[in-house]
Amino acid sequence: MKLNRYYIGLLASISLLTSCAQPSKYIDRGNYIAKIVPNKQESSDCVKYLVMHYTALDDDKSFKVLTAGKVSSHYLIPTHPMKIDEKPVIYSLVDEQQIAWHAGVSQWGDATSLNRCSIGIEIVNLGYRDNGKFRYWYPYTADQIVTISAVMKDIIQRHDIEPQNVLGHSDIAPQRKVDPGPLFPWERLAKQGIGAWPDEQSVNFYLAERDPSEPVDIANFQKLLSEYGYQTPNSGVLDNKTQKVVKAFQMHFRVTNANGIPDAQSEAILKALIQKYKT
Known part of the structure; x- marks a missing residue:
C-alpha cells in the first residue's frame, strides 16, 4: 500500500x-x-x-x-x-x-x-x-x-x-x-x-475543402447545436447566449480554437457528430 x-x-x-x-x-x-x-x-x-x-x-x-x-x-x-x-x-x-x-x-x-x-x-x-x-x-x-x-x-x-x-x-x-x-x-x-468523437473522414467530407475559419450561417448552426443536444437560442443572431453554447461545444470537440465563433470547422465537426450519433 x-x-x-x-x-x-x-x-x-x-x-x-x-x-x-x-x-x-x-x-x-x-x-x-x-x-x-x-x-x-x-x-x-x-x-x-x-x-x-x-x-x-x-x-x-x-x-x-x-x-x-x-x-x-x-x-x-x-x-x-x-x-x-x-x-x-x-x-x-x-x-x-x-x-x-x-x-x-x-x-x-x-x-x-x-x-x-x-x-x-x-x-x-x-x-x-x-x-x-x-x-x-x-x-x-x-x-x-x-x-x-x-x-x-x-x-x-x-x-x-x-x-x-x-x-x-x-x-x-x-x-x-x-x-x-x-x-x-x-x-x-x-x-x-x-x-463521443467525430470521425475524421466525416469531418473532412463536411468541411468540403472550405477554409476552417470561414464564417457559417448562424441560424443553421444554432439548429445543428439543438439537434445534437445543446440548449440553444433560435434567434439567428450570434448573441451572448449563443456564443456561450458555441464555446461549450468547442471546448468539448474543438479545443484548438474555442472562441465561441461558429466557423466551417466547427460546423463540419457538428455535422459529423450528428451523422454518427443521431441518425
Missing part, C-alpha cells in the same frame, strides 16, 4: 467526519477502488447520463464542500489519488442509485434537471485564472487522467450510457458553467471508447 502524508491526514479527517454514521468501506472495481463515504440522498429514477466536472478548489476544500450537504457528486477524484494494491482510490460520496446535486439547472436534448438521471464525477482542479488578457487553465494530473479513464469506462459499461450522453457540465449548462474546461482529455478518452 502506498500512502503519503497528505492522504494519511485526509483519511484521518474523513474518519472523524463519518465515525458517527458507520465505518467507511472500500469497493474494488477492477481498475480502481471506491472509498464509500456514507451519505443518504433521494433515489434516482435512472442513469442515462455521465457528467464531468472540476471542483475549482483544492483537495481539502473539495471534500468539505461536497460532503456539506448543499451540493454533492457521486464521485470525487483527488489531485493524486492514493493507491491500494497499485489501484487508484477515489471517493464515492453518493450511491449511484441515489440523486447527487451536481448538475443544477440543466438540459440535454429533451431531458431537463439532469440530477435525477445522471452520475456526476467531480475532479479536483483549480479551473482557471485570468490575468486581464489571457485565461490560464490548470491541467489535470497524469494520475487523474489514468483514474478518470478507469472510472468513466466502468460506469459507462455498467449503466450502458450512450457515447453522446457522456458530457461536461458546460454542455448541459452552457450559460452558467465552463467545467471541465478545454484541457479535459475528451479526444484521448474517445480513443479508448469513452464518450
Whole structure:
C-alpha cells in the first residue's frame, strides 16, 4: 500500500467526519477502488447520463464542500489519488442509485434537471485564472487522467450510457458553467471508447475543402447545436447566449480554437457528430 502524508491526514479527517454514521468501506472495481463515504440522498429514477466536472478548489476544500450537504457528486477524484494494491482510490460520496446535486439547472436534448438521471464525477482542479488578457487553465494530473479513464469506462459499461450522453457540465449548462474546461482529455478518452468523437473522414467530407475559419450561417448552426443536444437560442443572431453554447461545444470537440465563433470547422465537426450519433 502506498500512502503519503497528505492522504494519511485526509483519511484521518474523513474518519472523524463519518465515525458517527458507520465505518467507511472500500469497493474494488477492477481498475480502481471506491472509498464509500456514507451519505443518504433521494433515489434516482435512472442513469442515462455521465457528467464531468472540476471542483475549482483544492483537495481539502473539495471534500468539505461536497460532503456539506448543499451540493454533492457521486464521485470525487483527488489531485493524486492514493493507491491500494497499485489501484487508484477515489471517493464515492453518493450511491449511484441515489440523486447527487451536481448538475443544477440543466438540459440535454429533451431531458431537463439532469440530477435525477445522471452520475456526476467531480475532479479536483483549480479551473482557471485570468490575468486581464489571457485565461490560464490548470491541467489535470497524469494520475487523474489514468483514474478518470478507469472510472468513466466502468460506469459507462455498467449503466450502458450512450457515447453522446457522456458530457461536461458546460454542455448541459452552457450559460452558467465552463467545467471541465478545454484541457479535459475528451479526444484521448474517445480513443479508448469513452464518450463521443467525430470521425475524421466525416469531418473532412463536411468541411468540403472550405477554409476552417470561414464564417457559417448562424441560424443553421444554432439548429445543428439543438439537434445534437445543446440548449440553444433560435434567434439567428450570434448573441451572448449563443456564443456561450458555441464555446461549450468547442471546448468539448474543438479545443484548438474555442472562441465561441461558429466557423466551417466547427460546423463540419457538428455535422459529423450528428451523422454518427443521431441518425
